Amino acid sequence: MLDNLGRQDPTGQVDMGSTEPPPDTFIRRWIARIFATYVMLRWVIVAATVLVAGIAFSSLAAGVTASVGWRLAAGVAAGLVLPLLVRWRLRSMVTRRLGRAPSLGGAWFFAGFNVVALLTLCLGFGDVTGTALRRRGDWFLGETDGYLPRRYRRGMTAVGRYLERFDLPPEAQAALDDAARPQPALPPDLPSIKFPTVEGLPPLPGHPVLPRPAAWYHPLRGPHRKMPPNSACRFGARRPGNRPPECELGHCGIDLFLPLGAPVHAVYSGTVVKLQRNAQVGGIAGRFVWLQHKKGKVISSYVHLDQIRADLKIGSKVEGGEAIGTLGLTGIKRSLPHLHFGLAIQHSPGRRRWVDPEPLLWFWHLPTARPAPGPAPGPAVAGVSTPPALPPAPGLAPAPPVAPPPVWH
Ligand SMILES: [Zn+2]
Secondary structure (H helix, E strand, O other): OOOOOOOOOOOOOOOOOOOOHHHHHHHHHHHHHHHHHHHHHHHHHHHHHHHHHHHHHHHHHHHOOOHHHHHHHHHHHHHHHHHHHHHHHHHHHHHHHHOOOOOOOHHHHHHOOOOOHHHHHHOOOOOHHHHHHHHOOOOOOOOOOHHHHHHHHHHHHHHHHHHOOOOOOOOHHHHHHOOOOOOOOOEEEOOOOOOOOOOOOOOOOOOOOOOOOOEEOOOOOOOOOOOOOOOOHHHOOOOOOOOHHHHHHHHOEEEEEOOOOOOOOOOOOOOEEEEEHHHHHHHHHHHHEEEEHHHHOOEEEEEEEEEEEOOOOOOEEOOOOOEEEEOOOOOOOOOOOOOEEEEEEEEEEEEEEEEOOOHHHHOOEOOOOOOOOOOOOOOOOOOOOOOOOOOOOOOOOOOOOOOOOOOOO
């Protein structure tokens, strides 16, 4: 008979308590477990801080270079090489002073350094970092789509928007002064009667039907608010050719995807200032419409349209939320049908500055079915997709018929 230490029991009897380890072995086993967890956790924390710092710095670099190599180099340099260099320098300085090498914490030094670097970015340069994370925090995912990339992008957009807190340039804020209001205010020149066109309420009997108060609208209708799906579709993404400097690597707008033929709406009341029905002449823009708002202070552009409303011409007036055409594929070489939407602030006739419309789209109204003044769209042209005539929104006052019924073409 062997006892638990492998020795023969001289009495020949089995010790029933011999399967229990002695207390010191039990404690040692737990210490080993705790130590292994600590080592593992330490490396997880260090790896996480290096990764987050790498993503933040590579996203900042992605605003100035389209090269994957340079973007990666910026991330690795900030997350790994810089702490290594600083640690080496500190170590040699302290060794020279004290005559012995100090302990700087090894892996914890990396974690601490990266946390300080990230806090500096977030607290000192929150707006720039937030914009970089919102627009390009997913640059390394390319155009991949799936459950995990979608979750990651959603989280990164939320972090970016929080840090950025939507800081419009002052001149844009002045031009889009009612853009940030979630509810449209009544224009001051309208009589302060019980407003009969408030959404959800029918016009009161005996009251005149007043025009809808001015408001900003998303260019595509719901039910889901369409936003750019990845960094290649956002403002500042890489595009060929010489582009205005504010557009970073070239993309002076955002790309919003919906099926071919989806209605495209004017974002604000305005006037048509550019219109191209010939997709060949339009080149890479295809068919497009530009609207001018706020007495020429703001321009909105709707590019790659499939159809443009037949009654629109240069100088035509449109209301905010009114349909002006349909989403298309004109001018697009290698992509699915989408709307390229641009927004610019016009400083003077020759000076225009494009701004990123994405943060505004988060809270602009989703247009309801009010495709155009007058009755539903006219007869479809054979072989051309026509948007379905959706029922009008409840309580939406019909606009006065100021233009003939539109024909889509
Ligand atoms: Zn585009």
